[in-house]
Amino acid sequence: MDFDFSDDQKLLKESVGKLMASRYGDFEKRKGYQTHTNGFDPAVWAEYAEAGILSLPFSEEQGGFGGGPVETMIVMEEMGTALAVEPYLACVVLAGAVLKYGKADDKIPEIATGEAIVALANIERSSRYDLNDVSLPAKLDGTAYVLEGEKSVVLGGGAADYFIVATRTSGNRRDVDGITLLLVDAKSPGISRRGYPTQDGQHAAEVSFGSVRVPVANVIGEVGKGLPILARAVDEAIAGLCAEAVGAMDALVKMTVEYLKTRKQFGVAIGSFQALQHRSVDMLVMLEQARSMAIYAALSVDDADEVARGNAISAAKVQIGRSAKFIGQQSVQLHGGIGVTMEYKAGHYFKRLTMIEQMFGDSDYHMRKLAASGAAIAA
Amino acid sequence: MDLNLSAEELAFRDEVRAFIAAELSPETREKLVLGREIGKHDFVEWQRKLNAKGWAVPHWPVEWGGQNWGPMQEYIFLDELQQAPAPSPLQFNCSMVGPVIATFGSEEQKKKFLPATANLDIWWCQGFSEPGAGSDLAGLKTTARREGDFYIINGQKTWTTLAQYADWIFVLARTNPQAEKKQQGISFILVDMKTPGVTVRPIQLIDGGREVNEVWFDEVKVPAENLVGQENRGWDYAKFLLTNERMGIARIGVSKQRIRRIKELAKSERYGDTQLLDQPWFREKLVSVEIELKALEITQLRVLAEARKRGKHGEADPNSSILKIKGSELQQVTTELMMDVMGPFVLPFAASMDDEDRTNEPPIGPDYAASAGPTYFNSRKISIYGGSNEIQRNIIAKAILGF
Numbered sequence: 127m128d129f130d131f132s133d134d135q136k137l138l139k140e141s142v143g144k145l146m147a148s149r150y151g152d153f154e155k156r157k158g159y160q161t162h163t164n165g166f167d168p169a170v171w172a173e174y175a176e177a178g179i180l181s182l183p184f185s186e187e188q189g190g191f192g193g194g195p196v197e198t199m200i201v202m203e204e205m206g207t208a209l210a211v212e213p214y215l216a217c218v219v220l221a222g223a224v225l226k227y228g229k230a231d232d233k234i235p236e237i238a239t240g241e242a243i244v245a246l247a248n249i250e251r252s253s254r255y256d257l258n259d260v261s262l263p264a265k266l267d268g269t270a271y272v273l274e275g276e277k278s279v280v281l282g283g284g285a286a287d288y289f290i291v292a293t294r295t296s297g298n299r300r301d302v303d304g305i306t307l308l309l310v311d312a313k314s315p316g317i318s319r320r321g322y323p324t325q326d327g328q329h330a331a332e333v334s335f336g337s338v339r340v341p342v343a344n345v346i347g348e349v350g351k352g353l354p355i356l357a358r359a360v361d362e363a364i365a366g367l368c369a370e371a372v373g374a375m376d377a378l379v380k381m382t383v384e385y386l387k388t389r390k391q392f393g394v395a396i397g398s399f400q401a402l403q404h405r406s407v408d409m410l411v412m413l414e415q416a417r418s419m420a421i422y423a424a425l426s427v428d429d430a431d432e433v434a435r436g437n438a439i440s441a442a443k444v445q446i447g448r449s450a451k452f453i454g455q456q457s458v459q460l461h462g463g464i465g466v467t468m469e470y471k472a473g474h475y476f477k478r479l480t481m482i483e484q485m486f487g488d489s490d491y492h493m494r495k496l497a498a499s500g501a502a503i504a505a
Numbered sequence: 506m507d508l509n510l511s512a513e514e515l516a517f518r519d520e521v522r523a524f525i526a527a528e529l530s531p532e533t534r535e536k537l538v539l540g541r542e543i544g545k546h547d548f549v550e551w552q553r554k555l556n557a558k559g560w561a562v563p564h565w566p567v568e569w570g571g572q573n574w575g576p577m578q579e580y581i582f583l584d585e586l587q588q589a590p591a592p593s594p595l596q597f598n599c600s601m602v603g604p605v606i607a608t609f610g611s612e613e614q615k616k617k618f619l620p621a622t623a624n625l626d627i628w629w630c631q632g633f634s635e636p637g638a639g640s641d642l643a644g645l646k647t648t649a650r651r652e653g654d655f656y657i658i659n660g661q662k663t664w665t666t667l668a669q670y671a672d673w674i675f676v677l678a679r680t681n682p683q684a685e686k687k688q689q690g691i692s693f694i695l696v697d698m699k700t701p702g703v704t705v706r707p708i709q710l711i712d713g714g715r716e717v718n719e720v721w722f723d724e725v726k727v728p729a730e731n732l733v734g735q736e737n738r739g740w741d742y743a744k745f746l747l748t749n750e751r752m753g754i755a756r757i758g759v760s761k762q763r764i765r766r767i768k769e770l771a772k773s774e775r776y777g778d779t780q781l782l783d784q785p786w787f788r789e790k791l792v793s794v795e796i797e798l799k800a801l802e803i804t805q806l807r808v809l810a811e812a813r814k815r816g817k818h819g820e821a822d823p824n825s826s827i828l829k830i831k832g833s834e835l836q837q838v839t840t841e842l843m844m845d846v847m848g849p850f851v852l853p854f855a856a857s858m859d860d861e862d863r864t865n866e867p868p869i870g871p872d873y874a875a876s877a878g879p880t881y882f883n884s885r886k887i888s889i890y891g892g893s894n895e896i897q898r899n900i901i902a903k904a905i906l907g908f
Contacts, residue, residue: 127514127577128507129810196506383906403902410901411827418803419796425508441796496796497788 129421135200138193142204145177150208153471156327159211164285164321165329166212175240180218183362184226189235195362199369199424206373209474211328213243213282219366220281221246223359224290228307228346233288244309245286247277247333248356255487257292257356258302262335264293269342271295271308273316273335283331284321286312291335296350307352309344310335326478354432361439364486365423368446371482372420375413375453378475382406382457385472389462402460409453416449437499440492447489450479508803510581517578521560521585528554529591537590538766540843540876542714545628545670551592552625561594562623566607569619576812580753580805587758597629597666598622602675605693605742609734618673618695632662632676632696632720633743639664640896642677643687643740647722649678649694651729651736656680656694658702658725664890668705668718671698676722681737693739695731702726710886712879713854747892748821754891755832757802763839764795770846770873781846790845794838801831823904826897833887833894840881850874 131139149170150156159167174180179201184190191197198219205214217237221244225234236242253259262275273293280289289310297304310317316338321331347355383406386397396402419442426438454476458465465472483489510518533547555561556570563572564579574582586593594600603622606614621627638645647660658678668674676694684690696703702725707715734742768791771782781787808824815822844851850870868875888894902908 127510127806127810129807131506383908387908397908400899400902403906403908404895404898406906406908407898407901410906411830414804414807414824414827415797415800415831418800418807421506421807422508422799422803425506441799444793444796445800493789493792494785496792497785500782500788 131196131200135196138197139200139204141177142179142201143207145173146204146208146210149173150210156209156211160323160327165323165327166285171212172240174212174214175238179214180240181238183218183222184234184238188226188231189238195365195424195427198362198366199420202366202369203373203376203420206370206375206478207377209327209374209377209471209478213245213285213329215363215366215370216245216282217243217286220359220363221290223362224307224346224355225309227355227358228352230309230346233309236287242287243282243285244288244290245280245282245331246292246359247280247283247289248292249278249280250276251278252299255491256300257360258305258353259300260292260294260305261299262291262293264291264295264306264308264340266295266342267339270339271306271342271345273308273310273338273340276332276334278332280319280331280333282329283319283333284329286331288312289317289333290346291340292352292356302353304350305352305356306349307346307355308340309346310338310340314338314340324481326481327474328478328481357432357436360486361435362427364439364443365420365427367482367485368416368420368423368442371446371450371479372413372417374475374479374482375416375450378453378457378472378479379406379409379413381472381475382409382460385461405456405460409456412449412452416446419445433499437496440487440496443487443492444489444496447483447492450483454479508806514577514581518581518585521582522589524558524560525585525589525591528558529589533592534589537592539873540880542716543592545667548592548595548670549625549628552594552598555594556624561625562599562603565599565603565619565623569603569607569615570623576809580809583753584758587753587756588762590759590762593753595625595628597631597671597675598625598627601631601746602629602695605675605733605746608745609693609742611730613730614695614733627672628667628670630665630668630671630674630698630720632665632674634664635661636663640893642743643691645677645679645691647676647678648682649676649680649692649727651680654729656692656727656729656732658694658696658722658727660722662720662722663708663717665705665718665720666716668698668720669707669715673697674703674720675733677739677743680739684737688740690737691739691743692736693733693742694727695733696722696725696727700725700727710883712883714879714883754825755801755805755828756836757798757805757832760794760798760832760835760839763836763843764791764798767791767839767842767846770843774846774848787845790842794835794842797831798835801828801835804828804831823900826892826900826904829891829897830888830894836887837881837884840877840884843877844881847871847874847877851878854878 178191181190182193183198186192222237224246233244237244250261264271264273289312291308291310293306293308295304295306316336319331319333321329324330386402387395389396423439423442426435429435457472458476461472464470533543533551536543552561562570563574565571567573606618633642635645649656649658674696676696677691678694679690680692681690702723704721706719708717708719709715772780774781776784805828808822853869855875
């Protein structure tokens with residue numbers, strides 16, 4: 127039983143914290159980054175590369191830093207505190223994990239050095255959060271697969287140099303077998319995309335594939351066996367997202383408490399009112415519960431038992447979702463009018479936290495998954 | 506970072522588990538499983554077994570039977586007792602008055618009281634709360650007037666748990682009514698319940714049980730040697746006592762045990778053509794509680810890890826107020842789930858819940874159903890006692906958030 131970071135992890139936290147503070151300490155800078163094409167400043171991305179965090183989750187043989195889930199948690203928490211807009215989760219954590227577990231190491235050095243951005247394209251119009259719900263056909267034609275169809279809400283898709291596309295090579299729409307992951311060059315003929323900002327100031331894209339030819343050599347993992355890789359990668363992304371949410375919630379609780387201590391009405395700081403103090407305490411309780419589950423997620427994501435891993439991740443996502451909703455809504459309420467302005471940071475934390483709930487399965491989705499599995503979480 | 510118990514901790518857990526399995530009377534365990542009240546005999550028998558093993562008062566000083574365990578070991582021990590389920594060592598003795606006497610008492614008091622307290626030869630009750638002093642404990646009005654070698658105590662205590670079994674009571678009484686602040690001028694005095702002028706009257710709680718009492722003091726003459734520590738310093742000792750009470754305050758093991766029981770019963774309970782446990786709505790309610798409980802367990806372990814770093818008997822950690830709030834809420838919500846399981850059989854009131862006056866009449870509905878309603882009603886006290894959850898919020902607001 128040990129909740130301490132190692133010395134290396136402490137150093138990592140400190141250096142990433144410093145980097146993020148220098149790039150995001152002034153909230154106006156963030157607004158500047160968002161004016162770039164694809165919603166982030168490539169110069170900041172290059173700094174991430176230089177700092178080594180783009181290579182963090184990859185092994186040394188893969189050209190990486192050899193970090194594990196705790197290292198990812200540390201970085202993601204800092205990203206959450208900073209309210210960072212770069213596609214770190216999308217590219218390094220999520221797409222990176224697909225490459226890692228699909229044993230498709232060739233593109234990893236390009237991610238690690240910041241040369242290439244890779245984005246996972248798996249969501250379709252009807253799939254919602256079900257990873258097995260894949261229709262987009264990839265038909266074998268000689269030595270290439272031919273892709274036809276559309277993918278939605280591709281995180282980091284506007285800036286992507288490569289897509290990892292979940293395709294259907296056999297079976298029916300919701301079959302767990304027959305899903306093949308393909309690495310697709312974004313410049314391939316037949317690809318068109320429409321990038322757009324998301325509600326929380328990040329970016330995604332709609333991507334359409336019109337007779338896009340992908341060499342069979344670009345299969346990640348095995349043909350038809352893409353789902354377990356996808357599931358594993360999404361679990362890692364959820365663990366990272368939980369940490370990001372904790373960073374955002376922690377900052378938001380602090381910000382709200384500070385505001386209550388300085389905002390005066392009726393001649394006194396409004397933080398002197400017990401109703402508002404108790405609300406703040408309830409926010410803190412929700413934050414600590416979320417922090418515990420983010421740790422649990424990080425420490426469970428490498429669990430060899432797939433069911434145990436999935437249950438832990440789902441449980442964490444539910445707690446994070448509940449805490450994020452409560453803290454987000456209450457912090458806006460306690461700020462009053464300023465909380466619902468675009469100018470002020472609190473509302474942006476609230477928006478990010480709200481979108482986190484909608485990603486990779488909302489609380490209801492994960493609750494049902496857990497209920498169906500019937501496994502004991504607390505025992 | 507690592508969530509796993511160490512090899513030593515696992516071995517210790519197994520040792521505790523094996524001891525409970527071998528030594529706990531099946532009757533006592535059965536009462537706890539069924540949610541029935543356990544009587545004096547259950548407590549005494551079990552605590553004497555624990556004491557013989559050296560486990561009744563592990564957190565006391567070693568010379569008085571302590572084990573020098575770390576916070577983690579203490580937690581594992583309590584958690585195993587709660588999950589078994591087995592009675593915990595009587596908290597009035599072991600977590601409250603014992604540590605106060607061991608720390609602030611005279612040598613004579615230690616010799617006279619500590620071994621008997623550990624072995625439950627003396628049953629203690631707590632004379633703190635008064636009708637006008639609940640959350641505002643320092644507002645207490647019971648007086649102790651010094652007359653020669655005696656204190657004369659007058660006043661009324663209330664919510665005195667299991668005073669009907671008690672041999673002695675530790676009382677906070679006002680010895681200096683002129684003190685500048687109300688916290689000053691309070692003393693910590695030990696009173697034999699057999700002293701003339703002490704009257705115990707039961708208060709029946711909404712579940713029908715009689716676990717709490719009013720205790721009246723009418724010109725009760727107590728030898729001055731029964732004062733603990735210094736006169737007028739009782740508030741300090743009371744605060745010390747309350748920080749000792751924090752270990753295991755979330756009672757996660759109790760909630761875990763109840764959830765296991767709920768699952769077991771929900772398998773045998775029919776719902777339409779299926780088991781109740783197969784109903785998605787029921788499973789979601791259950792899972793919802795399990796998630797929060799898992800989160801709380803890790804929060805608890807984080808607080809323990811901090812305690813381990815601070816060393817034994819450090820400052821009270823205001824984070825334990827988080828554990829109290831969430832822990833009490835979850836204990837309460839598990840009692841609601843238990844009522845969900847019983848359905849209409851929650852309704853029949855069995856007047857025989859008291860251990861002492863159980864009748865031989867057959868139960869109405871399944872025999873485990875009778876306690877569901879009373880346990881729920883009774884559990885509302887959990888967010889009220891030990892500093893109400895609103896007081897806990899005040900503590901957090903001040904000590905953690907800096908309001």
